[in-house]
Each structure stands twice: as C-alpha cells, then as structure tokens.
Amino acid sequence: MKNKYIANILHQLADLLEIKGENTFKVQAYRKAARTVENSRVAIAEIEDRLEELSGIGKGTAAVIREIISIGHCKQLEELKEQLPPDLPDLLHLPGIGPKTIATLYKQLQITNLNELKAAAEKQEIRSLPGFGPKKEQKILEAIEQFSKRPERYHLHEARRVAEKVQAYLSEMEEIERFELAGSIRRWKETIKDIDFVVATRDPIVVAEKIIAIPEVRQVVGQGETKVSIVVEVEGIVMGVDIRLVRPDQFGSALHHFTGSKEHNVRIRQRAKQLGWKVSEYGIYDPETHQTMKFAQEAQFFAQLGLPWIPPELREDRGEMEEAEAGRLPTLIRLEDYRGDLHLHTLYSDGTDTIYSMAKAAQERGYEYIAITDHSRSLKVAGGLSIDEVYEQWEEIEQVKRQLPGIEILKGTEVDILPDGTLDYPDELLKEMDLVIASVHSQFHQDEKTMTRRIVKAMENPYVHIIAHPTGRLLLRRDPYEVDVDVIFRHARETGTIFELNANPYRLDLSDELLKRAKEEYGLKFTINTDAHATEGFSQVIFGIATARRGWLEKQDVINTYSFHQLKNALKKS
DNA sequence: GCCGTTTTCGGCCCGACTGTTTTCAGTCG
Structure with a gap:
C-alpha cells in the first residue's frame, strides 16, 4: 500500500471534519499526520507497529492508519461521506472560501458542489444569508471564475x-x-x-x-x-x-518571516521561546523588558538567536536548524562553480542549433567544456541518430574543436534505455564515446519492479556514466515513474554511476529531496545539466543550481564543477 | 488529536484584511 494512498484518506478526513466544524486543532492534527505519512521515506504499511514513533502520529491517527492498512479504507471517513456530499471539500480550493462558509452554504442552501454554488450566486441567493452580502457573493463568483481559468501552481x-x-x-x-x-x-x-x-x-x-x-x-x-x-x-x-x-529597521525580521517555510519558522519560534523570547514579523520580543528587538538585516536576526545566516534554499526544516546550531551548515554549490554542461542536443536530433552554435554559446558563458549528447536511433520522434550519423557527428565535432580551441567538446550520446533494460546502441559504439548518458523515454507505465530492473540493468553496462532525469517526472504534468529509488541509488554506488539533476524547470529531476537522500545515505555524485535543445537553454542552469542547493549539494558533489582533467578521470568507470 | 528538559492538562502562531457588522467572524499566510 502506497503512503500517498494513506495520506490521501487522512487529508479527506481532515477536510470533512473541518467542514463539519470539528475542533481546528484536531483537524490540523490529521493534516500533520497526513504530511508525515506523505513525506515518510519508508513504506508506512511496513512499519505498522511503530507508527507512534513518527512525529505527529499518536494513538488516534495510528489507529486510523492501521485500519486503512488492514481493510483498505476508513470507516470514519465512509460515515462522514454519508453525512456530507462528497464534492463539498472541492470548494475549499476556492480562494476566500473556507470551511465555515462552505458549511453555511450547505446547511442553508443545500449547496453541494461548484456548479450549484455558481448557480446560487448568479441567482443572488447568497447575499441574503446572515453574515453574507453582495460583495461576498461577487467574490464567490470571481473565485469560481479564477479557479476554472487559472492553474493553482x-x-x-x-x-x-x-x-x-x-x-x-x-x-x-x-x-x-x-x-x-x-x-x-x-x-x-x-x-x-x-x-x-x-x-x-x-x-x-x-x-x-x-x-x-x-x-x-x-x-x-x-x-x-x-x-x-x-x-x-x-x-x-x-x-x-x-x-x-x-519599516526599514524591521526589514530583516520581515524578510525572514515571509521567506518561510512555515515549518522552518515554527522551529525558529521554538528556539526563540527556549531563549525566553517571542518572534514575530516585526522582531524579537523580550517579555522581561517589554522591548521588541528590531533587525534591518536578516543575518542580525539569525545572530540574535545564536545562529549563522541560513540560506533560503535550506529553510524547509529538513535539518538546517540542527546543523546551523552545530555550526555545520554545508557550503552550497554556486553558479560560479559550474564549468560546463554535459547534456546538450543539436540539429542532429531534436535540437534547433548547430554543434558550433552550442559550443560558441557555451564558450561565451565561460564554460570550459561541454558534451554533445543527441538522442539514439530508436527515439524516432526526436530524430535519434543512426550509427552512421553518429560517425558523421563525430567528424563535425572534430571540426568545431579546431574552430573553437578554447573549449573542450565531449563526444557523447543520450542513449535510450529500452523497455527490457538493454541500450539502444551496441557496446562497441558506446565504448568509443567520451560520455554516455542513458535515459528512459518510453514505456513509462511499467510496474515498479520492471522499471527498477530496467534502470539497474542500464547502470550495469560498463560504458554508461550517467542516468539522466532519473525519475521521469514532469512537474505539474506527469508523476515520476514507479521506481524503487533506494535500489537504484544502491546500484549507482556499486557501479559508480552518476545521477543527473536535469535543470529544465519542467523536470528538476532528481528532486531536491532525492538529491539530499542520495548524497547523505549513499554518498553519490551528481551532474547538473540543462538538456538544452537550443542556445537559449543554457540559461536554465540556474534552476539546476538552485535545486542542487535545496538538496544540500556542495561543489565537490557535482562533477560539472571539476576541471576538465578531473572530469575525464571521473568518467572512467571502474 | 498531539505533545511535553517548565506541563499528562492546556496549549496548539497570530496579525492583517475584508465584509459584514456596530464589535466581530472568517480567511489567509
């Protein structure tokens, strides 16, 4: 049973309890439990007997979770669904509409979904309810309009x-x-x-x-x-x-407060409380002196709490407070550390610029090296290269190298990992490449075992250096494919395979959380690449660097910060 | 419902803004 499935039931439970007017702290407790389940690294179903050890899960929520694990659903939720219309919680997504409003609309006007709400507002039935008026009615109509037109994220x-x-x-x-x-x-x-x-x-x-x-x-x-x-x-x-x-003298406090995250701020307030103070967006209040200490600079605010300045990318309550207290914050990778892009496409496959243009643009960005990695032969939609075309491309790369002596150009490929885990080019060809990236572009819906085996098999090929966009997710569009990341991380360590952090803002794959885990638990190395299909694509590297920082990566964790000499060494697979 | 190096009971962030009110409830971040 998936954590997501369990978390989803807990979220539904929280939504319905909230609309029912249940104590808000109880509702929050269910939401917290849902988040804990969602974010758990291990399958909740497998640690059924130790649920109470998790933060935010106590007797009550543990019982609910055990019920879900054993019978696949939750009786309390089924009962609530009988009492309340199932679509009612959808209305919680409307801006400016909360649980109290929804409850009133349901009780007074028997409104059970978005369409009925819209109809009632248009017929001006809402304005006469106690506590409502024409403006609120108008706001509801605007909220519905926006909701149907504008994405949430x-x-x-x-x-x-x-x-x-x-x-x-x-x-x-x-x-x-x-x-x-x-x-x-x-x-x-x-x-x-x-x-x-x-x-x-x-x-x-x-x-x-x-x-x-x-x-x-x-x-x-x-x-x-x-x-x-x-x-x-x-x-x-x-x-x-x-x-x-x-006010300018409160800028530092306010900046910290509104940067969040919420979870990080909670930890900051807890720390202030231990020191006998209270934190707000205006400063730190000392109840003994009745004074509020103000901070124009964020660093001064942290210093008052005895902490070094914590980079915003780390402020997610993923251990940054503990490390800051211990003086062990990582020195995060910076854009200036980045020396070259190792995943690029050209006119040979589905890119729109020549090898020369790409190399020239890279050189203008100050890069020391790049790798040309067009698609392999079976990826027909992207104009994958036949073996003959690969040889043609190598000749052209040699030419460009002579034209642009200031930049190193690696002969590479992004070779497809076929559904059975074999690669789309023969080993004899891969062997001749300076850089081999392997990635999945087909059969995304294989089950977890098959997909995991498929990627592991690719990593075991002695000529594969890098696995690109390892989970295949497209943000806001496509979930990652089913893959056991712990198994592939372990095999990456054993085979010396490097994982890509694809900097394309639609991918950012591996994610920040997986990067952190792969580094801390498996000691893996990474490569940040834009996967650029045109010269403009190079600029997206900033999103890769930012995500790497969110994943706690330092310069030495990322091979793109290496000198060309170090890089060549890193690409020798044991 | 959860939690505890001040507590096993009594907190759980709290201030700003809006729209409805005529002193406040609901929502948001």
Missing part, C-alpha cells in the same frame, strides 16, 4: 518571469528604500503558488497606491498599510503577488 521559471516584471516597477519607486523577493520563490521551490515581496518604506500608503497602479494589475485582492495583494498578468501568466510593506 506555476513552474518556477514562469513565476520568476512575473516576479522580474514586478521587480522592475518596484525599483522605480523612490519611496522604497529596499525590497527583496520572499516566500517560496526566494527559496527556489520547484513550483510556485504566488509571489511574495518584502518592501522597506517609510511611506507605505503612497507605495501601496503606486503598486495598485501598475499596468499589469488585473485585480486588487487587498490593500492596507502593511500589505498589498494583487493579481497581475505578465505574458499570459496570471499570478497573485503579495507585497508586505515594513
């Missing part, structure tokens, strides 16, 4: 584009002393719901006025002295932007 690069546009306007406002991105986008999370800024100003009213006058604003969700919430449209992307307005 966006890819990081899209959110960054929107943020840059807003940033350009903020830079022009003279009442703003400084500002910075905050929230999940500052932590470089792989997908983003909305964009947060913290702005330091002595004139919040004027700044708020200027912000809502930005031409790209499509909606003003809220506007006060400390906060402006807007919806902007940039290049067809419609996103919410929250801008917090604080």
